[in-house]
Amino acid sequence: MDWWVVLGIAIAIIVMALVANHKGWIDLSDKHRSGRGGGSGSGLGIGDEVFHPTRHEAQVEMDRQTVLPAPAPIPGDGDKGVYRGRVQIALDDDGTPKR
Known part of the structure; x- marks a missing residue:
C-alpha cells in the first residue's frame, strides 16, 4: 500500500x-x-x-x-445576602458551613 x-x-x-x-x-x-x-x-x-x-x-x-453540590443553608444561618441578589456561603476546610 x-x-x-x-x-x-x-x-x-x-x-x-x-x-x-x-x-x-x-x-x-x-x-x-x-x-x-x-x-x-x-x-x-x-x-x-x-x-x-x-x-x-x-x-x-x-x-x-x-460532583457534590454546595451545602444548603440551614434555618439558623441568617439572610446570607439572598434578598440583595447575591448568595455567599463560607465553608470550613472540611466542607461544613462556617457559623
Whole structure:
C-alpha cells in the first residue's frame, strides 16, 4: 500500500470525526478539565461513545452525580445576602458551613 493511501485514510477519519462533532453526533468536548482522569473524558471514551453509547451515557451520568453540590443553608444561618441578589456561603476546610 502506498503512503498516500494511508495518509488519505487518516485524513478522512479526522475529517469524519470533525464533521460528526460539528453535527452533534458525537461529543469530543473535554469534560474533565479539573484534572480527574478516566471516565467519559479520556481519549478512549470516544470508543464507548461510538460503539457502546449506553455505557457512555451511563458514565456521563455517573460523573455528573459524583460532583457534590454546595451545602444548603440551614434555618439558623441568617439572610446570607439572598434578598440583595447575591448568595455567599463560607465553608470550613472540611466542607461544613462556617457559623
